[in-house]
Amino acid sequence: MAKNKEKKDIHKPAPIEKQWRKYFVGNVDFRDVSPNTAGSEIYKHIIPDPSSYITENAKRVLQTLYFSPKDSIPKLETIIYTLKDYDGISAKSGSGKTIGIVYSTRWIEKSFANNDTAKLDYETRGVLYHELTHAYQLEPKGCGTYGDHGIYWAFIEGMADAVRVANGCFTAKDRPKGGTWTSGYRTTGFFLNWIAENKDKNFLRKFNRSALEVIPWSFEGAFKHIFGDNEKYTVENLWNEYQKAMGDI
Structure with a gap:
């Protein structure tokens, strides 16, 4: 039972x-x-x-x-x-x-x-x-369009899957390996949620709000806006830390 x-x-x-x-x-x-x-x-x-x-x-x-x-x-x-x-x-x-x-x-x-x-x-x-x-969700500005599958697209689809992960509707087995933080969907989503779980519980809210506060928007600019000038918290360094924590590298 x-x-x-x-x-x-x-x-x-x-x-x-x-x-x-x-x-x-x-x-x-x-x-x-x-x-x-x-x-x-x-x-x-x-x-x-x-x-x-x-x-x-x-x-x-x-x-x-x-x-x-x-x-x-x-x-x-x-x-x-x-x-x-x-x-x-x-x-x-x-x-x-x-x-x-x-x-x-x-x-x-x-x-x-x-x-x-x-x-x-x-x-x-x-x-x-x-x-x-x-x-x-808010939409980032000055970083292309959804159709070019670039930064704007990665933000939009990555956030959507991050919200799904945060609400318990993806499991660990659904997490893809490889890619980068700009790969969108689950690859970006699991990464963003990992930051929320391990670095800042309000990260998803702050990341969403960065679309209003960082113009032109970029992952690098958003992370700097949220975490400040701390080298440990650049998007690249956090991605590498995430990959190591997951056992991917």
């Missing part, structure tokens, strides 16, 4: 901090354009109230990215969340006051292959954390 309880606790989401409980994350417009798929049926069985589920997890994203509701947070009015039968996982679209998130019913079916409810909730929340980060 104790072993089963431990397994459940692994997937237990973090509590919502008091200051975020009444925060307006945006109205959730839930749409199911593929209601006859197995993925749709599974989703609705596991998550009977999608609007509340999305709202609650949006608050977890916000408390990971920001110090308080008084911070400079992009204000959303509507989140259009769509279940759709397509060959993919999930994607965020739009900007400003209205954004869209689409979630693949095929991916739901794949995630539920062994009838593991906890695994499906774990995966669904993880994907949702990633996409909602894109809705609420």
